[in-house]
Each structure stands twice: as structure tokens, then as C-alpha cells.
Amino acid sequence: MKGARLHPLVVMALLLGAGVMLAPMVWTLLLSFKSNAALMADSGAAFSGPYTLENYAAILKGSLTLQWLANSLIVATGATVGVLVLSSLAGYGFARLEFPFRRTLFVIVLLGLAVPEQAVILPRHQLFAMLGLHNSYPGLILPSLTGSFGVFFMTQYFRAIPKELDEAALLDGASRFTLFWKVLLPLTFPAQATLGVFTFLAAWNDYWWPLISATTSDRFTLTVGLASAQMNYAQTSGLGFLMAQAVFASIPILVVYIAFQKQIVRAMAGTAVR
Amino acid sequence: MTAALRDRLAGYAFVGPFLLVYAAVLIVPLVMGIVISLHRADLFGRREWIGLDNYAQALGDPVLHQAFGNTVLLAVLIVPPLTVIALLLALALNRPGKFAAVLRGVFFSSLVLSVTIVTLIWRFILTPDAGLIAEGLEAAGRAPIPFLSDPDLVIPAIAVTTLWWSLGFPVMLILAGLQQVPGDIYEAAALDGAGRWTVLRRITLPAIRRTLLLVVMLQTAAQLQLFGQAQLLTGGGPGGASRTIVLYIFEVSFGRWELGYATAIAELLFGMIIALTLLQYWLVTRHEEPRA
Numbered sequence: 001m002k003g004a005r006l007h008p009l010v011v012m013a014l015l016l017g018a019g020v021m022l023a024p025m026v027w028t029l030l031l032s033f034k035s036n037a038a039l040m041a042d043s044g045a046a047f048s049g050p051y052t053l054e055n056y057a058a059i060l061k062g063s064l065t066l067q068w069l070a071n072s073l074i075v076a077t078g079a080t081v082g083v084l085v086l087s088s089l090a091g092y093g094f095a096r097l098e099f100p101f102r103r104t105l106f107v108i109v110l111l112g113l114a115v116p117e118q119a120v121i122l123p124r125h126q127l128f129a130m131l132g133l134h135n136s137y138p139g140l141i142l143p144s145l146t147g148s149f150g151v152f153f154m155t156q157y158f159r160a161i162p163k164e165l166d167e168a169a170l171l172d173g174a175s176r177f178t179l180f181w182k183v184l185l186p187l188t189f190p191a192q193a194t195l196g197v198f199t200f201l202a203a204w205n206d207y208w209w210p211l212i213s214a215t216t217s218d219r220f221t222l223t224v225g226l227a228s229a230q231m232n233y234a235q236t237s238g239l240g241f242l243m244a245q246a247v248f249a250s251i252p253i254l255v256v257y258i259a260f261q262k263q264i265v266r267a268m269a270g271t272a273v274r
Numbered sequence: 275m276t277a278a279l280r281d282r283l284a285g286y287a288f289v290g291p292f293l294l295v296y297a298a299v300l301i302v303p304l305v306m307g308i309v310i311s312l313h314r315a316d317l318f319g320r321r322e323w324i325g326l327d328n329y330a331q332a333l334g335d336p337v338l339h340q341a342f343g344n345t346v347l348l349a350v351l352i353v354p355p356l357t358v359i360a361l362l363l364a365l366a367l368n369r370p371g372k373f374a375a376v377l378r379g380v381f382f383s384s385l386v387l388s389v390t391i392v393t394l395i396w397r398f399i400l401t402p403d404a405g406l407i408a409e410g411l412e413a414a415g416r417a418p419i420p421f422l423s424d425p426d427l428v429i430p431a432i433a434v435t436t437l438w439w440s441l442g443f444p445v446m447l448i449l450a451g452l453q454q455v456p457g458d459i460y461e462a463a464a465l466d467g468a469g470r471w472t473v474l475r476r477i478t479l480p481a482i483r484r485t486l487l488l489v490v491m492l493q494t495a496a497q498l499q500l501f502g503q504a505q506l507l508t509g510g511g512p513g514g515a516s517r518t519i520v521l522y523i524f525e526v527s528f529g530r531w532e533l534g535y536a537t538a539i540a541e542l543l544f545g546m547i548i549a550l551t552l553l554q555y556w557l558v559t560r561h562e563e564p565r566a
Contacts, residue, residue: 024438089292118499145292201386204388226391230390246394250386257382
């Protein structure tokens, strides 16, 4: 299968599909470089010049977009670091250490995989209101840290590392933590990269939770901020400005994605078969 | 302190931090949800025990029935085509070379966009008022189609938007599954003179059935919770024709402040997702040998 050449009809279908995937993005990009006035007169104007950078200049100057960008970066980075730390610690614990109720606790964690967001989001909103966590970074980050998948993923990864490594290190007089930190953790880098990218992506693009938790506009993440701009479209900003916001908001995530693409695809191979 | 005791303490020290967050931010709300759903409750802490009344109300609520129908229709319009298209793409793109690599990148690309950006783009593709499709129709001498304000077209329009957005992840999963199939099976099949179609049906598809099952289970659960696309593109309109269950939960809780009722609907959705996931798992794996 792998080496077989693609039939010309298949190639045509693939190219057509690629066109359908790309056309909306290219169109968005073109619109973002058009002045709002020109688009007001004729939105078909996107396909011809003159193009301008004024929408991007407007983002950098006046709007809240930069604040939203900062919020998104803080929330997504916080979620990623938190998930990597908690999942690595727990993954090592479940994979390597013996303690009472280990199996039971692991099963309880796995059951979390079956809990959809809808089952907890409203009561969580109540809980966070009681604790005064809304409109704060911890309030936006904490829900991302409950993901069972990271723990499951890291546990699997630690289990796949030969135990002889542990025994050799422990004979040399290393403590459990030194063993974890100096010997095993560096070996898990590919898994960390994959888990990190997907956590960052999910936190960056999350909509439902920040929509109800961050209600003052200076605490919006980019996703929620863009939604509010979209809702107020008629009154305020023009089409070109909206599209420039969309492009601007996609840049950081595209950079992360492209930088880690190889790692993601390679590491996914380990999880897909389970 | 004995070594065994120290090991036990080390165990809890390693798994403890996650379990604390997990208990506080997932398990506590999960239990709270069941309790709240049995109360008449608003967003501001008022509570009155009413037993199963919220659930009874849900069973007789025509708006919820419509939202349920819309949601199921969306899932049916999205999950099977998504799985089939993703499978075909993965089969075609599972090969070395620059051409396949570039196309993989193209088909993965939309998955990094947030729902806000996807709906922003597609709103202006779908709008009859000088949208991308309308421009094309106009060039062909046809009248524009009001996709988002026609009750018969709005669900398919949201389904297409979602397909475009969600394609990358299933393709990735299936590609990963295909790479796990040992190459020597294919060599043996080639030696036996098996044709391409036979290889696909007898070797490839059985080998990745677990991956396909995972894709279907994940996508079903995700699409039954479809929210952002409907909320941002149409607000559930026209006339509730695109209101999904989760959008209704959002309206009931944050529009009408009926937290107890909204939570009861969420619990029903939770039960439905669990039941469907288990059913799909059972249907696919019931003939398999139990795994060691």
C-alpha cells in the first residue's frame, strides 16, 4: 500500500479537497489586508488591490486585542505547565511506585475520561463563584488541570521505560525524586512535547468555560474577545478589522503547531492503538 | 522510617497534587451537579428541594425536544461523513514523499483554529449578503442562498462548517493507527497476490478498527456537545431551528438563570453520551477475544 502510486483521479480529488480547506483561510487573509471602507463598498474587492496594513495597525494601537492576547498566552501557558507537571508526577507515581489504593485511584482517574464538560461546567461555575475565582487567571487555568488523559498518557509512557534503569540508579544511591528528575523525566521529552502542544491548543481555543468565567472585557481570552467583537460586528468594527483580528489570533497557535508538527504526529502513533 | 513506608509516602507525594486538583475541580462539581439538579436553584445560591421535578419538566419541554432533534441530526450529519472522509484521506496520505507531507499539513491546518475564528470565517462565507458562496453564485448568474436564515439549510450549513473545522484530528488519529500496522503483513499479502481492495478489506480495516472506534466515540461525544458554532453563527435561530442541547443549557442557565433545570438537562445529556459511547464500544468489540 505504502509505496503504491496515487491514481490521477485521487490526486485530483486531494487537490480539490486541499482547495476547499485553504480557500476560506486565503480569503480571510485577503480580507484582513483590505480597508474597511473598500469592503463596505464592495466585499468582492478582496480579490484585487490595493491592500493595506491599517487593520493590523489598528489592532496594535487602540483595541483590547493585545490584552486578550496576553490573557490567552498566560492561561494557555499556565495550563500547559500545570498539566505537564501534575501528569508527569502522577504518571511516574502510578507507573512505578507501590502504595495502598494505587489501582483504585488509577481507575478513578481513568473514569474521568468519560466525564464530558457538560456534566461539571455549571456546578463548577457555582463553586468558583463561591471561591471568588471568576475573572482571574487561576479560575481560567484550574479546569484544564483536571484532565485524566495527561495522567493516563504519562503513566503509559513511564511504564514503557525499562525498569532496569530505576534499579541501577537506586543501587547508586539515588533518591526516588532524583531518579524521577534526573534519569526518567528526560526520557519522556517526546511525550511531554505532544501532551504540551495539545494542552496548549485546547486551552488556547477553549470557549465555553472562559465565556462564562471571564465576564469583564479586560479578562477575556482571545477566543471570547473575538466572539464579543463578532457579536457587535454591526455596530463597531469593520469586516477587514475582524478578519485581521482572526489572523492575528491564529498566529501564535500556528507557530506552536508548525514547530511541533513532527513530534505530534509521531507521538500520536503510541496512543491511537489503545 | 522503613524503606517500605518511605516508598508509600513517596507514592502519595507523586500522585497527590493531581488527585487534589482532580477531586476539587472535577469530582466535587460532578457531585454538586447531581444535587443541584434536584433543586429549584438560581445562579445566586437560592435552593429549594424539588426531587425529580426538573427531570420531569425536561421530558415534557418542547424546546428541549426540538434541541434534542437538532443535536442528533447534527451528529448524524457530521460523524459518519467525517469518519469516512478522514479514513479516505488517511489512506491516501499514508505514504512518504513531499506531496503527501504538504497535503497532510493542509488537512490538519483548520484544527488549530478556535471556534470563534471558524465561525467568523464561515459566517462571511455563508452570508447571502456578498459572502464567498454568494459571490460565486452571482458570477454564475444565480441568486444567493440564505444558508443561515433558512430553517432547512441552517443545520447542514453548521454541519459543513464543523466538518471543515474538525477534519484534522481524525485524519491524524487514523494515520497514526495505519502506521502501527506491521509492514510485513502487507508484504505477505503481496506475495499471495492479493489485490488492493482485498488488502484494504481483509488487512487494513480490521487492523485499525480500534482506531476507527475511537474516532467515532470521540466525535459522537464531541458533536452531541456542539455549542460554539450554533451560538456564534445563528444564536440557535431561525426560530430554534439550530438550537442544540448545550446551547439550550447555556440559555436556561445564563439567560433564564434556572440553574437547577439547566443542570438536570446537562445530567441527561451526560447519561446519553455515556450510554452511546458504551453501546458503540460494545457493538465493535463484542466479537473480539478479550484482550490480555
